[in-house]
Amino acid sequence: MHTFTSLVAVALFARVQGLSVAVDRTEQLTSRDIANLGAVSFADRTAPVSLPNCKVFPGDAAWPDDSEWAQLNKTLGGALLKPLPPASVCYRTSPNFNAEACSFLLNNASRTTFYFDDPLSILTQWPQGNTCLLSRNPTGNCTQGGFPEYVVNATTVKHVQAAVNFARNKNIRLVIKNTGHDFVGRNTGAGSLSIWTHYLKGFEFLPNYKQPGGNYRGAAARVGAGLQIWEAFAHADRHNVTLVAGSCLTVGAYGGWVTGGGHSPLSSKFGLGVDQVLSMQVVTADGRYVTVDAQTNRDLFFAMRGGGGSTFGVLISAIVKAHPQINLTIASFDFTLGSTRSPSPGPSVTITDTETFWKGFNEVFAFGIPTVDAGGYLWTNGIPNGAGSYSMQVQVQLPGFTPTSAATFVQPLLTTLNNLGIPVALSTPPTTRVYSRATGSTGGSPGNGYFASRLFPRPAYEDPTLFAAAMRAARATVEAGYTFHGLNMAPTLEVAGFPEPAGANPVWRTAVMHADVFARVNMGSLTPAEAVAEQRRLNEFMQPLRAATPGGGAYFNEADVNEPEWQRSFFGENYNELVRVKRSRDPWGVFWAPTTPGSEAWAVQDGSELPTQNGRLCRVA
Ligand SMILES: Cc1cc2nc3c(=O)[nH]c(=O)nc-3n(C[C@H](O)[C@H](O)[C@H](O)COP(=O)(O)OP(=O)(O)OC[C@H]3O[C@@H](n4cnc5c(N)ncnc54)[C@H](O)[C@@H]3O)c2cc1C
Ligand SMILES: *[C@@H]1O[C@H](CO)[C@@H](O)[C@H](O)[C@H]1NC(C)=O
Ligand SMILES: *[C@@H]1O[C@H](CO)[C@@H](O)[C@H](O)[C@H]1NC(C)=O
Ligand SMILES: *[C@@H]1O[C@H](CO)[C@@H](O)[C@H](O)[C@H]1NC(C)=O
Ligand SMILES: *[C@@H]1O[C@H](CO)[C@@H](O)[C@H](O)[C@H]1NC(C)=O
Ligand SMILES: *[C@@H]1O[C@H](CO)[C@@H](O)[C@H](O)[C@H]1NC(C)=O
Ligand SMILES: *[C@@H]1O[C@H](CO)[C@@H](O)[C@H](O)[C@H]1NC(C)=O
Numbered sequence: 163m164h165t166f167t168s169l170v171a172v173a174l175f176a177r178v179q180g181l182s183v184a185v186d187r188t189e190q191l192t193s194r195d196i197a198n199l200g201a202v203s204f205a206d207r208t209a210p211v212s213l214p215n216c217k218v219f220p221g222d223a224a225w226p227d228d229s230e231w232a233q234l235n236k237t238l239g240g241a242l243l244k245p246l247p248p249a250s251v252c253y254r255t256s257p258n259f260n261a262e263a264c265s266f267l268l269n270n271a272s273r274t275t276f277y278f279d280d281p282l283s284i285l286t287q288w289p290q291g292n293t294c295l296l297s298r299n300p301t302g303n304c305t306q307g308g309f310p311e312y313v314v315n316a317t318t319v320k321h322v323q324a325a326v327n328f329a330r331n332k333n334i335r336l337v338i339k340n341t342g343h344d345f346v347g348r349n350t351g352a353g354s355l356s357i358w359t360h361y362l363k364g365f366e367f368l369p370n371y372k373q374p375g376g377n378y379r380g381a382a383a384r385v386g387a388g389l390q391i392w393e394a395f396a397h398a399d400r401h402n403v404t405l406v407a408g409s410c411l412t413v414g415a416y417g418g419w420v421t422g423g424g425h426s427p428l429s430s431k432f433g434l435g436v437d438q439v440l441s442m443q444v445v446t447a448d449g450r451y452v453t454v455d456a457q458t459n460r461d462l463f464f465a466m467r468g469g470g471g472s473t474f475g476v477l478i479s480a481i482v483k484a485h486p487q488i489n490l491t492i493a494s495f496d497f498t499l500g501s502t503r504s505p506s507p508g509p510s511v512t513i514t515d516t517e518t519f520w521k522g523f524n525e526v527f528a529f530g531i532p533t534v535d536a537g538g539y540l541w542t543n544g545i546p547n548g549a550g551s552y553s554m555q556v557q558v559q560l561p562g563f564t565p566t567s568a569a570t571f572v573q574p575l576l577t578t579l580n581n582l583g584i585p586v587a588l589s590t591p592p593t594t595r596v597y598s599r600a601t602g603s604t605g606g607s608p609g610n611g612y613f614a615s616r617l618f619p620r621p622a623y624e625d626p627t628l629f630a631a632a633m634r635a636a637r638a639t640v641e642a643g644y645t646f647h648g649l650n651m652a653p654t655l656e657v658a659g660f661p662e663p664a665g666a667n668p669v670w671r672t673a674v675m676h677a678d679v680f681a682r683v684n685m686g687s688l689t690p691a692e693a694v695a696e697q698r699r700l701n702e703f704m705q706p707l708r709a710a711t712p713g714g715g716a717y718f719n720e721a722d723v724n725e726p727e728w729q730r731s732f733f734g735e736n737y738n739e740l741v742r743v744k745r746s747r748d749p750w751g752v753f754w755a756p757t758t759p760g761s762e763a764w765a766v767q768d769g770s771e772l773p774t775q776n777g778r779l780c781r782v783a
Contacts, residue, residue: 187364187386187478190451191237191323199233201226202327205448211749216767216780217335219353220311226332231312237324243313243358245281246306247294253304267296272607278341278390278412281313281358282350287610288685288693289347289723291768291776295686296608308347308768308775310337310356317361319443319451322476325357327449330752335779337755338472340417341390343410345613346723347775348418348472348755351766357476359417362388364479365397371481373440375457376662381484382440387477390604391415398598403484406432411602416480421471422719423666425676427490427539427559428597429651433658436467436666438482444475447748451478456662465743465759468666469733470718473758474747491563491594493572495586497522497579500551510553511586519552522584524633526556527675529575530650531624533558534674536571537657540650544640546682552640561597568592610686612696614704614722617667618675620652622711635706636677642703645680667734669715676717679704694771697724718757723773728757754779 196203218224226234235242250256252264267276277283284290293307314325329336335354342349350356364386371382381403385394392411398404406428407415415435424435432438441455444462454462454475465474497511499519513519526542533540541557558575560568569592579586595601622628636646655671681700685693701724708714716725718732729737740759754764756773768777 187318187362189318189320191320191327191449195237195320195324199237201230201234201331202237202324202449203331204327204450205330205750207448213751213781214333216778217353218333219778224333226334234324234328238314238321241315241317241321243281243315244311245313247304247309248277248280248283249294249296249300250304252296252298253294253300255303268298273603273605275605277605277607278360281315281339281356282309283608284339284342284344284347284350285606285608286345286347287608288612288772289775290350291352291774292610292686293776306352308350308352308777310351310354313339313356313358315358315361319445319478322357322445322478323449323451325355326445326447326476326752329355330447330449330750335754336752338417338476338753340388340414341412343413344418345611345720346756347773348470348758351775351779352777353779359387359414359476362386362478363393365389365394367397367401367403367484368481371440374455376440376455378440378483378660382481383484384479384481385416386479387414387416389415391419392600392602392604395598395600398484399596401484402487404428404486404488404597405482405484406435406438408435411600411604412606416477416482418471418719420480420482421466421468421477423468423670423717424719425649425651425653425717428488428561429653430534430539431488431537431561431657432483432485433653433655433660434468434664434666434670436664437653437658437660439467439480440483441481442466443478443480445478446475447750447752461743462747464663465665465740465747467664468718469736469740469743470755470758472755473744473753473761475753488561488597489563489594490597491560491565491568491592493558493560493568493588493592494556495576495589496553496555497584497586498547498551498553500547500549511584513584515583516550518583519554520633520637521582522579523554523637524630525575525578525582526554527633527636527648527650528629529558530648530675532574533560534650534652537561538563538650540648542646542648542650544636544646544648546640546643546645560592563592563594565592565594568594610684611680612683612685612693612700612722613678613680613720614700614725615716615720616677616679616704616707616711617669617673617715617717618677618711619669619672619713620674621672622714623674628710628712631710632707635703635710638706639679639703643682644700644703645682647678647680648675649677650675665733665736665740667715667718667732668736669713669734673714676720677707678720679707690770690772697722697772701726721757723756724771725757729759729762732757733759751781
């Protein structure tokens with residue numbers, strides 16, 4: 163713990179450049195703080211809970227006045243923010259209007275970490291209600307919409323405790339945002355207080371860790387909830403170890419990714435994100451800071467490993483497995499039907515026979531089985547180019563392989579495709595790199611997409627009739643203008659190496675593919691009615707995929723917010739137990755986010771079938 167604190171302080175020193183105040187992130191809320199401001203008192207678990215019908219909203223008589231917010235800010239040592247949406251600088255009617263700042267957003271922000279360092283920004287915008295979109299000449303006025311009213315820029319445990327207690331005692335909606343990657347608005351909410359975990363950046367290497375109440379002994383790391391994947395990997399590489407985390411380097415490794423499941427190119431080798439976690443430090447709904455592991459608070463250890471973020475507590479830090487360094491080797495190729503050039507770089511093979519293309523498409527997916535059995539991850543995109551042209555992009559990602567062994571491994575697939583009349587070869591010799599020495603952008607910018615997910619269980623995938631039906635359904639999505647994005651992986655309990663039950667959807671343990679079907683739409687340019695129609699159309703195309711994958715489900719973190727029967731689909735047989743934990747741990751309903759366990763008891767009053775977070779949160783009668 164000591165080392166953690168001092169490392170954090172060192173990191174913070176670097177950030178604030180010379181500010182000579184060491185910040186102790188494990189500093190907790192004291193009785194003195196509570197004496198100064200009763201509104202940050204801990205919950206009395208013996209008192210009866212009376213739930214109002216709705217959360218208090220700005221403008222209500224019960225909404226705290228400016229002096230109360232100022233007192234909270236004092237308790238927080240000045241960490242309370244009241245930000246306006248970043249694009250407000252482009253709106254002439256905003257007090258924030260600033261042509262130069264607007265020009266930066268339009269031209270340069272996406273290449274920087276601007277949006278990750280912004281307290282409000284979320285990467286999928288429609289849940290906010292699209293009330294302040296970035297535009298050169300915006301029409302209308304910029305309003306707060308589904309963005310929070312206040313944000314706590316949390317750097318200590320105390321900040322999180324004060325925010326949780328204040329929100330609970332004042333009946334204010336509470337949300338948690340880390341990087342803002344969530345696709346369905348679980349990170350934002352109108353009239354809310356937001357806990358922003360982005361600056362919980364601690365890291366400590368633990369070369370000889372023994373898991374309490376468990377069987378893991380060996381290298382581990384204590385990681386702060388705010389670390390983005392690129393930062394976690396840089397720490398790992400410095401210590402010559404591997405930390406398992408997703409492919410997109412800007413995702414928060416220990417916020418939504420790890421609590422919602424967490425897949426990666428190493429999933430067939432080391433399991434899911436939830437399988438990496440040995441212990442957690444959490445602020446619970448009563449405001450207490452607790453240890454969560456296989457021995458202590460086991461219900462939370464189950465729930466917070468796959469039952470989703472934003473609903474059981476606020477993760478401050480975790481202790482995760484550190485595996486030996488491993489190389490990731492990738493063999494890539496693609497092929498295109500019709501005259502349009504493949505959208506991917508590198509030489510593309512073009513063919514003209516439609517049925518040959520789709521036979522090749524099926525053969526690529528069939529190769530998912532040998533790939534996962536070899537510990538690999540098969541990444542694919544079936545893409546509509548328009549005018550009857552389609553492309554298939556393929557990356558066979560093989561941890562622990564050399565370029566030569568990877569080329570040998572992929573050859574049978576290439577031969578099969580060649581025999582079909584698709585003269586593909588690898589676009590270049592397979593590339594290899596140390597897994598944690600990843601290169602890629604550390605910046606990004608908001609988008610406005612929509613998609614749905616399906617997890618394919620192995621028995622269905624290996625049944626020739628069901629596999630053929632699934633491939634027909636996948637083809638139909640691409641022919642209808644969707645991108646079919648496949649990720650073959652097998653995070654079985656065997657590779658997870660972890661006997662402790664996890665809340666993640668049990669379907670993951672027999673799955674051999676996660677697929678997302680992407681609508682190529684900008685939800686920001688649609689009317690609400692058009693957006694709902696788009697969502698319904700996508701759902702119709704998902705039905706045959708669901709029918710062809712009995713016993714399957716969908717991946718909570720990368721799914722449709724309107725997934726039918728989402729409880730079963732996202733959490734399978736774990737759902738009832740997750741709801742039980744939610745009710746016992748958070749009888750006050752402090753935490754809420756769409757499609758999290760127990761969330762059906764509340765709804766956002768935004769008047770839309772496509773649920774945005776732009777409205778008051780009320781209980782469902
Ligand atoms: C470009 C892109 C690539 C992706 N690639 C992958 C991938 O390879 N593998 C994969 O599995 N997923 C992937 N995802 C999905 C990703 O895992 C989820 O969006 C995830 O929820 C992001 O977590 P975050 O903390 O970065 O984002 P946020 O949106 O900030 O948070 C996500 C959710 O977690 C909650 N949360 C965040 N921090 C905490 C905390 N400390 N305590 C409690 N709750 C918290 C939030 O309230 C929210 O509900 C990708 C997403 C994007 C946009
Ligand atoms: C909180 O206090 C800090 C430091 O005094 C100040 O900069 C900030 O504006 C305050 N926040 C709000 C919402 O007033
Ligand atoms: C910002 O973007 C503009 C337009 O793309 C470009 O000309 C300019 O060089 C960029 N400036 C910086 C500092 O990157
Ligand atoms: C925008 O705000 C201005 C003044 O702040 C107001 O006069 C105008 O009616 C608003 N426009 C819309 C479309 O709400
Ligand atoms: C949030 O806090 C961090 C760490 O103290 C600081 O570097 C950053 O500037 C703050 N962000 C905002 C928007 O105040
Ligand atoms: C790094 O780890 C690898 C794999 O365990 C090992 O082979 C190598 O010797 C280590 N390198 C250093 C510099 O410790
Ligand atoms: C891992 O890849 C690097 C190149 O990035 C290479 O130098 C090294 O030899 C590889 N290690 C193994 C074990 O293949």
